[in-house]
């Protein structure tokens with residue numbers, strides 16, 4: 487876990503506080519130092535099953551995505567503050583698996599950690615229910631997704647065709663395929679497994695921490711000081727109740743123009759916003775056809791400047807889309 491502080495060359499500047507502020511919120515059930523030694527250099531199978539609640543202000547993630555830096559040395563960075571639950575659990579023991587048919591067995595071994603024993607997933611956290619998957623997807627699609635994975639779902643490249651067919655059969659409610667014991671040359675059983683990246687949300691799907699949940703900041707790289715910091719994104723139903731905009735989980739960076747504008751989509755609320763890059767004030771916003779988890783681009787045609795953004799949606803539970811939208815600057 488690297489903090490921004492590792493890249494911070496000016497000691498004591500406020501950038502350093504970014505990561506540690508989250509830890510001070512005390513949602514972490516163990517001191518991070520203890521957690522570090524428990525994880526044991528990433529060798530999960532060397533430790534017992536445990537669960538930890540942690541906060542990931544995605545500043546590092548954001549910095550890996552495109553961010554805008556002005557020639558004057560101002561960095562514009564958007565960040566999400568989302569709580570995650572990381573956990574290990576015991577892998578099922580051979581005795582529990584022995585009585586199951588093949589599809590049920592492989593599902594229990596490979597899919598239960600995320601999609602759950604009852605196949606209900608955790609829709610608020612972005613893990614779909616598989617209860618009626620046959621109504622939404624064809625068998626081949628499910629088969630292929632098991633191999634390739636998708637977004638937060640890992641691919642299972644080592645499963646045989648027979649195993650995948652059996653899992654698909656299990657999900658589509660086919661009759662039982664005869665069970666199969668572990669083959670003699672099966673790799674040794676790993677006693678614990680990682681339960682995936684699960685958002686820690688309340689029963690309505692909001693992050694289980696106090697806002698802000700998403701922010702946009704201007705940081706002067708010459709001094710390390712914040713010039714301004716504002717929330718990015720909102721939940722309209724909360725704003726309607728008089729709650730100040732909370733910010734929302736966001737992916738995709740901003741683009742800065744010479745005319746002092748900062749354009750950014752990135753939020754779950756599907757808006758595209760123009761900020762005054764000197765003050766952080768929203769100057770203009772519009773609803774996109776789908777959330778744009780992408781960085782805008784700007785270009786010029788016949789002396790007129792445009793800004794364009796890809797609206798793909800289909801992340802963090804938003805509806806999918808497939809359009810590019812370009813706006814002409816006044």
Ligand code: HEC
Pocket residue numbers: 593596597598599600601612613614615616619622623628631632636637638639640642653681682683800801
């Ligand atoms: C680490 C957690 C994780 C594991 C393990 C996992 N999945 Fe998923 N699965 C997800 C997530 C997250 C999605 C949603 C992906 C997206 O955003 O499109 C998903 C989506 C799916 C979908 C698409 C459902 C829909 O309605 O779009 C299917 C089918 C599926 N998983 C089957 C499986 C099967 C079968 C296994 C076991 C072989 C499995 N998954 C293991 C996390 C997981």
